[in-house]
Amino acid sequence: MERKLLTLNIGRPNLHVWKGRTENSTIAKKGIEEVLLTKNGFKGDYVANREFHGGPERAVCLYPYEHYWQWEQEFNQTFRMPAFGENICAENMLEEDVYIGDTFTLGDAVIQVSQGRIPCSTISKHNHVDSLLGRIVETGYTGYFFRVLQEGIVTTSSKLTLIDRQQEKFSVLRGNQLMFHDRKNREAIEEFLEVKELAEVWRGKFLKTLESLK
Template sequence: MQAKLLTLNIGRPNLHVWKGKTENSAIAKKGIEEVLLTKNGFKGDYVANREFHGGPERAVCLYPHEHYLQWEKEFNQSFRTPAFGENISVENMLEKDIYIGDTYSLGEAIVQVSQGRIPCSTISKHNRVDSLLGRIVETGYTGYFFRVLQEGVVTEESCLTLIDRKQEEFSVLRGNQLMFHDRKNKSVIEEFLQVEELAKVWKDKFVKGLEN
């Protein structure tokens, strides 16, 4: 499995005015030709809220390009990349086909799928579509995150090439369905928690949900 990057983006937090409120966000990323990918993310790529964004388990955000076409058709408007705050976008790597723990080469770097994305209202605000966040959660078309196993330079011409698949029970989409729609499915969640490569923050959320 190999997919060429369609976009490579980084950004810094900036002030945005949404519905009359000023908010700080780094969702408005810009394209770049070449950048160093470190364990904490791309050099020069920053987040505004470290509780929900960034860090070693969320070093790289990917959003499948196919979803752009769906949202454009559904909402009858264009979405200009990177509309979803993603670092990279590719084709043929949908959430249903990518598994937690999948390991890829990306330019000189090596990355591993760590978790799906828990999107926030910034996506709707940035794209000026109030119902977009709800539809992303409903469908599970969230995109997903990678941790970095080996640092290295990534260019806009780089490809994601699968080099190892740890398991084929829990795709990103299946994980999203459990997170957003099936938090009380104890037996399946307990099985999901056995996936060593699943990000700690997701494990903690599931454990807390089962305890309540």
């Protein structure tokens, strides 16, 4: 599996006025030609809302290109990259085809899929589509995060190349299904927790879910 980057983006927090309210967000990222990827993310890429973004296990956010086409057809409007606040966008990297723990080279860096993305309302606000967030959660087309195993330079000509796959039972999409729609499936959750590459924040959420099911 080798995929070219379609965009490479970083951003700083900015004030946005959505429906009369002023909010601080980094969703409006800008393209960049070359950047250093560190354990905590791309140099110069900042986080405004640490509940949903940032930290070593959410260092890189990818959004699959194919979803752009779907949302454009569904909502009859253009979504210009990076409409979903992603750092990188690529084709043929769908949630159903990428597994927790998948390890890729990206330029000089090495990154590993850690969790699906838990989207927030900023996505709807930024794109001026109230129902977008709900549809993203409903479909599981959230995009996903990577941790950085090896720091390095990434450029717009860098490729994502799969170098290791630890398991093929829990794709990002299946993990999203458990997170958003199947939180009473004790057996599947227990299996999911056996995936050692799963991000700790997700592990904690599912452990709490198991406690509540007792």
